[in-house]
Amino acid sequence: MPEVYINKKRSHSHDKSSLKLSLKPETTLSLKKSSKDTTNNINLVSRKIAHNILSKKQKLNLKQFEYEVSKLNFCPIGSNANFSGNYDNYLSTTLSHISKMININFDYALEFPSIFENFPKKVIENLSKTNKKILILDLDETLIHADFDEKFLNKKNIKYDAEISFFSEEIISDNGKDEENEPLTDDDSKDLSCTKILNTVGIFLRPGLKKFFEEVSKYFEVGIFTASVPEYADAAINYLDPENKFIKFRLYRNNCVDVKDMLRVKNLKILNIPLEKIILVDNNMYSFAAQLNNGILINSFFNDKNDRELSNVLSYLFNYILPAEDVRKVNEEFFGFKKIVDEMISNEA
Ligand SMILES: [Mg+2]
Numbered sequence: 001m002p003e004v005y006i007n008k009k010r011s012h013s014h015d016k017s018s019l020k021l022s023l024k025p026e027t028t029l030s031l032k033k034s035s036k037d038t039t040n041n042i043n044l045v046s047r048k049i050a051h052n053i054l055s056k057k058q059k060l061n062l063k064q065f066e067y068e069v070s071k072l073n074f075c076p077i078g079s080n081a082n083f084s085g086n087y088d089n090y091l092s093t094t095l096s097h098i099s100k101m102i103n104i105n106f107d108y109a110l111e112f113p114s115i116f117e118n119f120p121k122k123v124i125e126n127l128s129k130t131n132k133k134i135l136i137l138d139l140d141e142t143l144i145h146a147d148f149d150e151k152f153l154n155k156k157n158i159k160y161d162a163e164i165s166f167f168s169e170e171i172i173s174d175n176g177k178d179e180e181n182e183p184l185t186d187d188d189s190k191d192l193s194c195t196k197i198l199n200t201v202g203i204f205l206r207p208g209l210k211k212f213f214e215e216v217s218k219y220f221e222v223g224i225f226t227a228s229v230p231e232y233a234d235a236a237i238n239y240l241d242p243e244n245k246f247i248k249f250r251l252y253r254n255n256c257v258d259v260k261d262m263l264r265v266k267n268l269k270i271l272n273i274p275l276e277k278i279i280l281v282d283n284n285m286y287s288f289a290a291q292l293n294n295g296i297l298i299n300s301f302f303n304d305k306n307d308r309e310l311s312n313v314l315s316y317l318f319n320y321i322l323p324a325e326d327v328r329k330v331n332e333e334f335f336g337f338k339k340i341v342d343e344m345i346s347n348e349a
Helices: 039-052 056-070 087-101 106-111 121-129 150-154 186-191 209-219 230-240 309-321 327-334 337-348
Strands: 030-032 133-137 144-147 162-173 192-205 220-225 249-251 257-260 263-265 278-282 295-297
Touching: 056 106, 087 337, 106 257, 144 230, 162 230, 192 230, 209 220, 209 309, 230 249, 278 309, 278 327, 309 327, 327 337
Parallel strands: 133 220, 133 278, 220 249, 278 295
Antiparallel strands: 030 192, 144 192, 162 192, 257 263
């Protein structure tokens, strides 16, 4: 008889506000491995070792990075913020945060092999050969909204566009410790075991998504860069693009640079492609804090059937980005994020 776990703590989406993960009891399955099975213990331990084996230079960079981050004194706006009707307020608050982050070296993370995990060298090589511009799309609240609300069980009247299922892995310590909430010591490794849980979540699709994919994939090399974990993100992307026709590459949470709680920066240099060719569409401005002029900020989508943002973005992409020599110049002319940040910095000085 399998044990049943109701996972209410783990965040599969990137947002802390959606920490509560709902499960349908009838589809919840737990495969608890025997604690004698050390396969996953080894994975955990080797991950720890990988993090520990750093060159002196990397250690210095990390220290410098942590020092810069420790100076940030603000609470980031949640990535589920919807700035509809209050765009100026969202923009000025987020940009004032970004002006404090501007001198941080986000490239430090590119020296860690772990940031390239799930991003095969072959994909990077293929990208470098394309003549097309690279269009990177965020997933949550940009293309879809996944309803991780625990009220899922009681939402009988809500009609989701789809339901997706995915396994998540829980590493738990047999001595009762939870890896996420209580740091494990080396001594704990021998007591670890792995539990797999089947999760089901309802999703809403942003209106116009199919047409958007069809159109942009003709002219751009399209990829997804999400701050969510691969288990959930892959299930969502596989649903959106079952034949792998549109999405050429995928980047996940571990490919982001963690700055602080709720704040994960997508350093586009991970693609190793000239930045003049790359665009990131994201509902969270912090995502493109490392390359402000490569970003297109889109309003957060939850479940608004009248939302037309994708068609607006499409028209901007075709009219301004496609003909551009350098997408950063066009973006700066159109949105002026860098200029605003520069002004904020000079006003503070
Ligand atoms: Mg998002």
